[in-house]
Amino acid sequence: MKENITSTMWVASNTSTPDQSYVQPMNEQKEKKNPQEHLVYGLKGIADFLHQSITTAWRLKKSGKYDAAISQRGRCIITDTDKLLELMRLDQASKQTEYTPYYNYK
Numbered sequence: 001m002k003e004n005i006t007s008t009m010w011v012a013s014n015t016s017t018p019d020q021s022y023v024q025p026m027n028e029q030k031e032k033k034n035p036q037e038h039l040v041y042g043l044k045g046i047a048d049f050l051h052q053s054i055t056t057a058w059r060l061k062k063s064g065k066y067d068a069a070i071s072q073r074g075r076c077i078i079t080d081t082d083k084l085l086e087l088m089r090l091d092q093a094s095k096q097t098e099y100t101p102y103y104n105y106k
Contacts, residue, residue: 038082046070046079065091 040049046057061070061077069084070077 038080040079040081042077046077046084049079049081049084 040046043054043057043061046052046060047054050057050060052060060066061072066084066087069081069087070079072078
């Protein structure tokens with residue numbers, strides 16, 4: 001009996017008319033991610049996320065390499081952590097491919 005109740009629970013989305021209502025299962029409703037889960041605020045937020053000091057977070061922001069992930073308006077700094085990690089991975093990969101030993105220089 002409990003399986004029938006839980007499997008038939010539905011959530012209707014908010015629409016202007018009942019004819020246009022879309023019904024979806026509750027488990028699909030929970031799978032949607034909140035976009036604010038991936039944001040950190042301020043230099044302290046960046047430092048805590050990367051497990052670094054605030055000074056290191058400030059240097060990271062000041063470098064300009066990660067401006068696509070870090071936005072600032074006035075004194076408010078907002079960082080998209082997913083984008084920051086992706087940019088850091090790309091930066092690390094580019095550093096590994098650019099390495100040339102000293103003895104190969106001509």
